[in-house]
Amino acid sequence: MKDELFTMMGEMPAMSPELLARMREEANRNLLRMKHFGEMVMNPKEPKVGPTPRQEIFRTNKSRLWRYESRRTIRTPLLFVPNLGISRPYIFDLMPKGSFVEHMTQQGFDFYLVDWGVFGEEDNGLTVEAAVTRILPRLARKALESSGASEMSVLGYCMGAPLSASFVATHPDFPLKNYINMAGPIDFAHVGLFGKWLAPGVFDVDKYVDTLGSIPAEMVKMGFKLLKPTMDVSTNLNLWWNLWNPDYVSGFNALNKWANEYLPFPGEFFRQWVRDFYQQNKLIKGELMMAGRRVDLREIRCPVLAVGAKEDNIAPPACVKPLIDAVSTRDKEYVELPGGHISLIAGRGASVHCWPKVSSWLAARS
Amino acid sequence: MADNPSQQLLDMWKRQVEEGTQAWLRMMGQAQAPTSAPNMGMDPQAFWRPFMDQGMAAWSKVMTQGTAPSPDLMAQWKQFLDQWIAAWSRVLEQAMGTDNFAQLLGKQLEGFLNVSAPIKKAAEQQIDASLAGLGIPSRAQVVALARHVAQVEEKIDALEDTLNRILRRLPDAGAPRTERA
Numbered sequence: 001m002k003d004e005l006f007t008m009m010g011e012m013p014a015m016s017p018e019l020l021a022r023m024r025e026e027a028n029r030n031l032l033r034m035k036h037f038g039e040m041v042m043n044p045k046e047p048k049v050g051p052t053p054r055q056e057i058f059r060t061n062k063s064r065l066w067r068y069e070s071r072r073t074i075r076t077p078l079l080f081v082p083n084l085g086i087s088r089p090y091i092f093d094l095m096p097k098g099s100f101v102e103h104m105t106q107q108g109f110d111f112y113l114v115d116w117g118v119f120g121e122e123d124n125g126l127t128v129e130a131a132v133t134r135i136l137p138r139l140a141r142k143a144l145e146s147s148g149a150s151e152m153s154v155l156g157y158c159m160g161a162p163l164s165a166s167f168v169a170t171h172p173d174f175p176l177k178n179y180i181n182m183a184g185p186i187d188f189a190h191v192g193l194f195g196k197w198l199a200p201g202v203f204d205v206d207k208y209v210d211t212l213g214s215i216p217a218e219m220v221k222m223g224f225k226l227l228k229p230t231m232d233v234s235t236n237l238n239l240w241w242n243l244w245n246p247d248y249v250s251g252f253n254a255l256n257k258w259a260n261e262y263l264p265f266p267g268e269f270f271r272q273w274v275r276d277f278y279q280q281n282k283l284i285k286g287e288l289m290m291a292g293r294r295v296d297l298r299e300i301r302c303p304v305l306a307v308g309a310k311e312d313n314i315a316p317p318a319c320v321k322p323l324i325d326a327v328s329t330r331d332k333e334y335v336e337l338p339g340g341h342i343s344l345i346a347g348r349g350a351s352v353h354c355w356p357k358v359s360s361w362l363a364a365r366s
Numbered sequence: 367m368a369d370n371p372s373q374q375l376l377d378m379w380k381r382q383v384e385e386g387t388q389a390w391l392r393m394m395g396q397a398q399a400p401t402s403a404p405n406m407g408m409d410p411q412a413f414w415r416p417f418m419d420q421g422m423a424a425w426s427k428v429m430t431q432g433t434a435p436s437p438d439l440m441a442q443w444k445q446f447l448d449q450w451i452a453a454w455s456r457v458l459e460q461a462m463g464t465d466n467f468a469q470l471l472g473k474q475l476e477g478f479l480n481v482s483a484p485i486k487k488a489a490e491q492q493i494d495a496s497l498a499g500l501g502i503p504s505r506a507q508v509v510a511l512a513r514h515v516a517q518v519e520e521k522i523d524a525l526e527d528t529l530n531r532i533l534r535r536l537p538d539a540g541a542p543r544t545e546r547a
Binding site for chain 1: 444447452454459465468471472512519520527
């Protein structure tokens with residue numbers, strides 16, 4: 001038997017030193033894969049997220065306003081408005097050298113983050129209108145007061161874009177310097193699969209909200225998982241492939257923590273969000289009413305940048321771009337960058353494509 | 367058909383995948399007659415066939431020619447899986463983008479609500495009765511209390527807003543005086 005084995009080994013074709021070195025490297029990677037897999041299973045570590053120093057400026061009910069201070073080489077501060085519900089905002093400050101917040105503060109912007117918070121059953125009466133006309137103006141004013149600046153730029157990401165656009169369009173007294181829509185749906189006629197699934201006649205939002213009260217985090221998770229059913233398979237495949245690399249593993253742990261923390265929607269917020277935006281597309285049609293005022297996007301008269309992501313299946317470029325035609329300004333630009341809805345703003349690709357584009361566009365106008 | 371057992375195994379697996387895809391297509395009601403130029407929009411086989419054949423060729427080479435195993439093989443296999451997942455992702459996205467799927471999903475959700483609503487109501491009544499028996503506030507009462515607190519906070523914020531507006535209008539008031547962090 002021993003002789004047979006040696007005979008088999010002897011019959012193997014001769015290997016070049018280069019091939020041998022690569023095989024050794026692959027074997028080494030496999031050992032590291034096993035080591036890191038063992039650590040992930042046997043001794044999982046809670047990833048540290050949100051590394052950039054910050055200060056709470058204001059709090060109202062569940063919502064908070066955070067300030068990330070910079071050297072302030074750029075005069076106009078930035079107010080960042082993310083989505084309400086769905087996920088937590090630490091994705092924008094995920095880890096050192098992997099943080100949009102860190103990038104912007106390093107570029108000299110004072111950065112104010114709206115953290116909508118985690119709403120409970122007691123907040124089921126909160127509507128989109130209340131978020132836009134009561135919470136957001138208050139947080140924006142506090143940011144302005146805290147900065148001491150006379151003007152402020154606003155950046156809306158994802159759902160934060162239609163919310164913040166509605167806010168700035170109905171508050172002409174707010175000293176808006178620049179406005180950025182990053183992967184935010186504006187024309188819901190082109191909003192992709194969610195648009196189909198939430199269409200009138202298909203999705204009875206009233207029955208849904210009346211029965212459940214709020215939209216549980218598990219339901220939100222199910223909707224997003226359904227949007228890309230192969231996501232978990234490809235994520236795990238990529239993890240296995242890169243498991244030898246400790247940097248990849250720490251990045252994966254942080255992103256995975258975020259990706260599995262879904263947040264619920266307050267019931268009335270969800271009702272208005274689905275009905276007015278997804279089903280009736282009132283924002284782009286100019287039919288949306290907030291506190292008795294029509295939301296007219298033509299009221300946005302400052303420089304505007306819209307950023308779409310080529311692979312975005314939550315807010316496809318076709319529903320982001322129409323903001324450009326809807327606003328009343330000559331200084332406007334639309335860019336379409338590589339990546340998906342999340343990778344547009346978080347991750348290695350974002351640090352190459354998106355962050356420098358946003359910071360340089362803003363810096364030139366701030 | 368190759369005589370090599372490994373090749374036979376791979377051929378068998380390939381055949382099974384093809385048959386599985388056709389069965390899936392039939393299930394989705396999208397089965398089409400085979401044509402010489404498959405419609406890239408509707409036939410999932412058209413997505414995966416090129417890289418499937420490429421992957422098979424690479425594996426066959428390794429299995430049948432007895433070449434030394436190379437680390438490139440792993441990279442090829444990873445690429446093969448990536449492309450396969452991407453192809454299926456596109457196929458699923460197409461299937462889920464149909465009106466039929468949306469209607470089906472809507473009906474599933476409605477069915478879930480129809481079942482869960484009475485269960486939820488009964489469970490709440492049962493829990494409320496038990497808590498009342500023990501003299502403990504019910505969930506609804508705690509929620510109502512929390513709602514009241516939030517409303518009081520909202521009123522204070524609104525008062526502060528009003529006060530600040532008035533102060534700003536005063537000629538020598540300067541910056542707002544009320545601050546509440």
